[in-house]
Amino acid sequence: MIEGINTAAMTAWITERVDLTPPLAYERVGLGQSNLTYLVTDAKGSRLVLRRPPMGQLLASAHDVAREHRILSALQAGDVPLPVVHGLCEDPAVADRPVLVVSFVDGLVLEDLSDAEGLAPAARHALGLSLGDTLTRIHATDLERVGLADLASHKPYAARQLKRWAGQWELSRTRDLADLDRLTTRLHEHEPEPGEVTLVHGDSHLSNVIVDPVGARVRAILDWELATLGDPLADLGTLLAYWPQAGDPPTIRSAVSTVEGFASRNELVEHYAQVSGRDVTSVPFWHGLGLWKLAIILEGIRRRQLDDPRNLTAVGMIPAEAVDQLVAHAHVALSEDL
Template sequence: MLPGVAESADNSTRSEARGIARPAVDEWLTAHVDGATAPFDYTLIAAGGSNLTFRVTDAAGHQWALRRPPDGHTLPTAHDMHREYRLMSALAGSAVPVPTCVAYCDDNSVTGAQFYVMSFVDGHILRDRASCAGMTAADADVATDSLVDVQVALHTIDVDAVGLGDLAKRDDYVGRQLKRWRDQVERANIRDLPLMVELHERMTRAKPREVAPPALAHGDYRFDNTIMNDDYKIIAVLDWELCTIGNPVADFAWSMLYWTDPGATMFVLSDPPTLEPIFSRSDEVIRRYKERSGFDLSDLPYYRVFSWWKQACIVEGAYARRLAGATGGMTSSGNVHDIATRVDRMLEHAHELARGVL
């Protein structure tokens, strides 16, 4: 999570720089990144529960971002660094703003895994309500418009024209996703999740016909995976780990999990910025996306169920990694079994939403 980010001091940790093997990484940067001068300082950006992202500062004060998989246990098909690098490279100069890709290391011997380097994009990240301090209702509306407009741009980009036509299959996105996430949970083999299995089977039987054309589906698009300028317009979209070719309506439904309205009983984020009264409510965001994309959203209730189920599967993967000793970008404080409780609550919420839908 969070490639190319800017962060405040209280969101980063220096010292250990786990996942960075010195002096090998220093030597690689000096040889492959133009203008990079040793020694380097590595600051782990302590956000997210998956890939590790570091702010790299050289002797002259130049900054880049370095991204690599978590150190320790990982699940098959996860943490594909080259996929992220390819996606951002392909989108450079498009209507979807991304950090500039600088260099890629495919030699695992350097630091135990492949990694890449990109530009460090400075700006605002709306992670929580505190990050909205000083924003007006007009600012929030600009940010909302930008969030919707960039997602519509992503969902309508010509994948063949940008060289991503072979990124994935173009049909049965939900079927592929249902299989992928159930398989990952079952490979981890941490515990029995009968509700996960039940919902998987019901969603498989009730899959709606895909009416929107296949598109780039980011897989985790939301405010805190974007960077905004001082006008609250998006200047970089981050975290391309889950991106594929898929159903844009399902991808939009996933994004709406993170748009929490006041009074909601189930949150993904612990302190979502959209709880601030300056932001529009979720039905207005849906209206804007529908109007600007032109897509039929009549199956959105199904995709909400699917999204909460998928969220539970992903968090179960984070639980498996924590039990195995890997933390990704998360701090390791707190009771690891609280993660399992979150998974259970997400599955129960999906089950409730499924009434009358599946």
């Protein structure tokens, strides 16, 4: 057994569908605070990856790996860099929640400064631009052709996001936070006119991609649990929200992008505008919204950690100050001009 998975039952399920040689070894990996990730290694060294929702009580519609399975399966034949999908296990003998089974993608995940420092400065710069290229590919998906046109509502995305995440805050908050309430009001006031509707990844940042350490390109973009249909600039805003640079106030965000050589946020925006051909004038709204959502997500993680300590990871409990700092940074981002 391993926390969250009956390994004997999981092994039986996997070996009926994938050519692996028992015994299989299981290890929880990554710093993810949302869906839980496990590395599976067989007797010959072949590997798979499992994803399941966190333990304990979950908010409605959150951490839906069955939906993630649908999206990844639909995109398998396209040009978005992805792992291969092996299936979705919904057997209660294996786990109390569905388990997504995908291929292991070899490469580098930039989880800390040392990972980034191992790349040449030119490779760091190219990697940031490769993320923009990857988002452009996602946003170019033909929804009708891949069967995802009904994945979510086609109504104005900004309004949907504001309603949904304000509701998530009310359900998961651990205290009152006037600065967040004020930020929510400001976002409503800056809401852009509805734009085009595309596939949106919803959680695009460096920790969610596996990269080629030599070619400095994205080999796979992971963690599709927040994917939906909406304004493509929302993904760019999310990328910026997770992309600190020199001069930013301290936050809990990974500092990887502050290592010398990485593109600035303005460079990311300019590159995306060039390769996608899109107007990016509303990016400050989407940047602010991305930081607002991140603050709400962190508050939800705090709630789950307080409710069930099994959801703690190596980085420990998320402090309340981490949420406060992101809210303050979002107020600044919302006022920026490109």
